[in-house]
Amino acid sequence: SQTIHQWPATLVQPVGSPLSLECTVEGTSNPNLYWYRQAAGRGLQLLFYSVGIGQISSEVPQNLSASRPQDRQFILSSKKLLLSDSGFYLCAGWSTEAFFGQGTRLTVV
Amino acid sequence: AQSVAQPEDQVNVAEGNPLTVKCTYSVSGNPYLFWYVQYPNRGLQFLLKYITGDNLVKGSYGFEAEFNKSQTSFHLKKPSALVSDSALYFCAVRRFSGGYNKLIFGAGTRLAVHP
Numbered sequence: 001s002q003t004i005h006q007w008p009a010t011l012v013q014p015v016g017s018p019l020s021l022e023c024t025v026e027g028t029s030n031p032n033l034y035w036y037r038q039a040a041g042r043g044l045q046l047l048f049y050s051v052g053i054g055q056i057s058s059e060v061p062q063n064l065s066a067s068r069p070q071d072r073q074f075i076l077s078s079k080k081l082l083l084s085d086s087g088f089y090l091c092a093g094w095s096t097e098a099f100f101g102q103g104t105r106l107t108v109v
Numbered sequence: 110a111q112s113v114a115q116p117e118d119q120v121n122v123a124e125g126n127p128l129t130v131k132c133t134y135s136v137s138g139n140p141y142l143f144w145y146v147q148y149p150n151r152g153l154q155f156l157l158k159y160i161t162g163d164n165l166v167k168g169s170y171g172f173e174a175e176f177n178k179s180q181t182s183f184h185l186k187k188p189s190a191l192v193s194d195s196a197l198y199f200c201a202v203r204r205f206s207g208g209y210n211k212l213i214f215g216a217g218t219r220l221a222v223h224p
Contacts, residue, residue, distance in 0.1 A: 004152070032209045043216040044153075044199070051209050090152055094210045097143055098201075100152035 002027040006091045006101030013108055019064075019078040021104050023091030026072070031093040033074040035066055038088040038103075050074060081108045111136045111204045113183075115215035122190045123223050130185040130218045132200030141203035142183045143212065144174055146196050153199065159183060170194070190222045 003026045013019060025031050035047045046059045048066035056066050063082050067075045074091060086108045091101040113134045122128045134140050141160055145153040157168025164176045174185045185198060200215040 006152075009150075034211075042197075044214045046211065046213075049209060049211060088150075092153075092212075097155050097158055098145075098153075098210075098212050099155065100145075102152045103150065105150060 002031070002093055002095050002099050004091050004093055004099060004101035006104060008104060009102065010105045011107070013081050013106065015083055015108055016080050019076070019081050019085070019106070021076040021089055021091075021106075023074045023076075023101055024072050025074075025093050028093065028095060030071055031095070033068065034092040034094070034098070035074065035076050036090040036092060038090060044090065048076070083108050111140070111202045111213055113142070113200045113202045113213065113215040115198075115200055115218045117218050118216075119219045119221060121221045121223065124192050125189050128187050128190040128194070128220065128222070130198050130200075130220060132183045132185065132215060134181050134183060134200075134202055136202055140183075142174075142176065143201040143203070144168065144172070144183075144185050145199045145201060145214075146170075147199065147217075148196050156185070156198075190220075192222050192224055195220055195222045 005024045032051055034049045036044045037047055038044050050056050050068040053068055064078050089104045092098045115132055143158045144156040147153050156172050157166050159166050159176045167173045172187050176183050197217050197219050199217050201212045204211045
């Protein structure tokens, strides 16, 4: 079965510092991959999606970027974090339905 | 554009009673609908989906959902609630565009099951 590994589970970063969140996929090849952000424990906002290596599409303009250096690796980055970047970040893949990692709670202080 | 709405922020139910979490959809064409559950500080877990076929879909942990085309609804149900069912529930619709799938989520409904 497909599995998403996501780390770290929690992260506290100062404003202006860089960010790198990594997600890896097991159990499938050439998956569609997604980064979502969840604010205040409610709705999910799609940030980025990728259909293959080096192919990234952004859903909303923001302070973040994404990269897919390998088929099963998806990275979310920022050069300088803002307070508004705080939230719960979820990586997901797609098979017959979406499957999710366990999330990273990012607090920018 | 495809979208789903969850009209209730929170649903409270007593343990052992039936529960319903509501979802309505707006799509063009045939909808692909999903329910997910999220426990605190965890990722989303897939419960069930409707693609085609029987309007009553059975899923994980005793949950089921009824697809109603005339009412454009896809309500999540369970005959007898457990305290451990307390969680955040999301309805979602698939949007297929540009060769890839994308899930559009509702705002979520918090289910609280009281002993």
